[in-house]
Amino acid sequence: MAIKTSRLRDIPLAFAMLGPSLLVLLTFVLYPLGKAVWLGQQTCDVQGKNCKSVGWGQYTTVIKSDQFQHALWVTVKFALITVPIGLALGVGLAVLADKQLRGMRFFRTIFSSTIATSVAVASLMWLFLLQPSIGVLANLGWLHDIFPVIKEPGLLKDSGTALWSVGISSIWANLGFTFILVTAGLQSVPKEMHESAYVDGAGGWMRFTNVTLPLISPTLLFTTVVLTSRAFQAYGEMDLLTNGGPIPQDSTTTVTYLIYGSSSIIKNNDGLQAAVAVLLFVILLALSALQFRGFGKRVHYGS
Amino acid sequence: MQYDAPVASIRLVGVSKHFGDVKAVDNVSLDIADRDFMILLGPSGCGKSTLLRTIAGLEDPTAGEVWIGDNMVNDVEPKDRDVSMVFQSYALYPHKSVQANIEFPLKVRGIGKAERAESAKQAAEVLGLTPYLERRPGALSGGQRQRVALARAIVRQPAVFCMDEPLSNLDAKLRAETRAELVALHSRLNATFVYVTHDQVEAMTMGNRIAVMRDGIIEQVGTPKDVYDKPASVFVAEFIGTPPMNIFPAGSVEAADHLVGARPEHTHIASSGVAATVALVEHLGHEIQVVCTIDAEHRATVRLPAGTEVPSNGSSVFLTANENHRHRFNVETGLRIS
Structure with missing residues (x-):
């Protein structure tokens, strides 16, 4: 009984303490989320006004x-x-850069540098690389002899290669992030584990599969979840490189582009946009849960 | 599990290992006989681990030759040296079961599953690990993990066992028990052991020979009795034995220009001798240790039987050393004068 009353007395203080973060959470996360869910069953005019419910x-x-x-x-x-x-x-790259070789610090800096590159900058850079007439790839004679698609119609304009091209620019842009995480994971593997395996006769590949990979599995799981969620939310690349096209196949119209893109078919329908956004949220949530459950058992978190 | 496999002697000839300007091992020559239990003893940073790692093949010597048996192994990969290594941290694979850990050295050698399991079972039995084969290392106590590391080392029956402070992570009681077990294991396996420690008790109780190291060089090699009874230098005299040997200033005990050393059990409080002040009296139950200050640089400990009347702190006393238990060292070099 005494505990209960003292707990009751703590409630105002508890709320006062939680207040600031609760306020931020409510204003910037929970309210917009609720609003989006609600908007998803409405239809609005072209200006996004006069919304009315059309049902779930x-x-x-x-x-x-x-x-x-x-x-x-x-x-x-x-x-x-x-x-x-x-x-x-x-x-x-992280395994290569983990070797104690001269000049490795320089390569580490290079490999991690894309983390400081924004999607916009990265995409523009790739736009110049892939541009069909003046782009770097288009001016490598031997290369476009083998792959004529580089010049005509251009990697970003061909429905077969557009998604791969956008994908490559996205891989490049995320590489620094993956590199840094995996490097940190590698450095947490005790040196003696490698030495022990080495004395026992394990070659490089055996040590990699038997020691390195299992011991960095938590890092790999985390990186996979984050990369997947980034891939599902990628928008800037499609917007800048392909505009969701090439049309009519809409080869790079991803869910985020459908929600947000300037040539999306639902660009003037706030209700539909909200509905798609909410569905994407649910899919991502389910996917992350699946990844943690599916790989979680095979991941080793130390003793 | 015992084998008369090609067990091997080890010979180090002028081995040096430098890391930049640091001479971790400096021109060391050492013969380790076939089936020896050799202890590399010394304070931290003396180069004993580096020397062991050079034998195992984890470090390439900057100069000198490493021989195992009849082969010069400088350019031989660790796996082809027929050595196994036990690390202070045990280096067990946390994601593998105890059995898979023990089997690992056989697995990398491409030995079949059935044979691997059989060998692992035998090794586990030697070390009393049979009930734990299915567990992960994380579910074992420190002592059990240490045994898994040993089992993994013995499973492929190497000629030479290299051990780098394998008992340091155990508590005092377990360490004392495991010491005896390692000695038993050595005689059971009948292989060559090279064992690194900074603990002189381990060195005295386990090894049949001890190499005392300091600053990258070997100060003395000998049986435990040798290094205790005839320390080759002041450093060895003070490193071996608890409490260490008392070193008296030149000219105080004997009227000559050399240092005189005496073990605490051979040092006595008398009516005349070297003047000293009692600094500390420790009652250990079975005996009493009286620590005296001779001058700013010299202290001496006297062991007295329990129940003896002892001088109080701060009182002035005179110390003597048994005539036939005195050790004499050169003042300049610190080396023994025979």
């Missing part, structure tokens, strides 16, 4: 629509391209 069925309509399903499939393909390749490259 709007979510089902969106899920069943070809546009949403197409965008979701493009997004999944984008993630399937960028996450495994980005992770493999990041791990590869």
Whole structure:
């Protein structure tokens, strides 16, 4: 009883302490989220005003629509391209840079530098690289002899290569992030584990698969979850490089582009945009939970 | 589990290992006989671990030759040296079961599953790990983990065992027990052990020979009895034995220009001798240790049987050393004068 009354007495103080962060959370996270969920069952005029409810069925309509399903499939393909390749490259570079060689600090700086590059800058850079007439790739004669698509119609303008090209720019832009995380993971592996395996006769590949990979598995899981969530939310690359195109295939219209893009089919419909955004949120939440559950058992978090 | 496999002697000839300007090991020559239990003893930073790692192949010597058996192994990979190594941290793989940990050295050698399991079982039995084979190292106590590390070392029956302070992470009681077990393991396996420690008790109780190191060089090599009874230098005299040997200033005990050393059990409080002041009296139960200050640089400890009447702190006393238990050292070099 005494405990209960003292707890009751603590409530005002507790709320006073929690107040500031609660206020921020409510204003900038929970309220917009609730507002978006609500907006998702409304329809508005072109200015985004005079919204009225058309019922929760709007979510089902969106899920069943070809546009949403197409965008979701493009997004999944984008993630399937960028996450495994980005992770493999990041791990590869980090393992290389982990060797105690002269000048490695310089390469570490280079490899991590893309973390300081914004999506806009990275995308513009890739736009110049991939540009079909004056771009760097287009002016490598032997290369466009093998791949004529580089010049005609251009990697970003061909429906078969556009998503891959955007994917490569995204992989490049995220590489610094992956590299830094994996490098930190590698440095936490005790040196003696490698030495012990080395004395026992394990070669480089054996040590990598038996010692390094299992011991950095928490880092790899975290990186995979973050990269996947980034891939599902990638927007700037599509906006700057392809504008969701090439049309009519909409080869790079991902879910985020469908929500937000300037040539999206629903760009003037706030209600539909909100509905798609909420669905993306639910999908990402489910995906992250799945990743943690699925890989969680195989991840070792130290003794 | 015992083998008369190709067990090997180790010979170090003028081995040096420099890290930049630091001479971790400096021109060391040492013979370790076949089936020896050799202890590399010294304070931290003396180069004993580096020397061990040079034998195991984890460090390339800057100069000199490392021989194992009849082979010069300077350019031989660790895996081909027929050595195994036990680390202070045990270096167990936390994601593998105890069995998989023990099997690992066999797995990397491409030995079949059934044979691996059989060998691991035997090694586990030697070290009393049979009930824990399915567990992960994280679910074991420190002592058990240490045994897993040993099991992993013995499973492929190497000629030479290199051990780098394997008992340092155990508590005092367990350390004392494991000491005896390691000695038993050595005689059971009948292999060559090279064991690094900074603990002179481990050195005295386990090794059949001790190499005392300081600043990258070996000060003395000998049996535990040798290094205790005939320390080659003041450093060895003061490093071996608890409490260490008392060193008296030149000219105080004997009228000659050399230092005189005497073990605390051979030092006595008398009516005349070297003047000293009692600084500390420690009652250990079975005996009493009286620590005296001779001058600013010299202290001496006297062991007295329990129940003896002892002088009080701060009182002036005179110390003598048994005539036939005196050790004499050169003032300049600190080396023993025979």
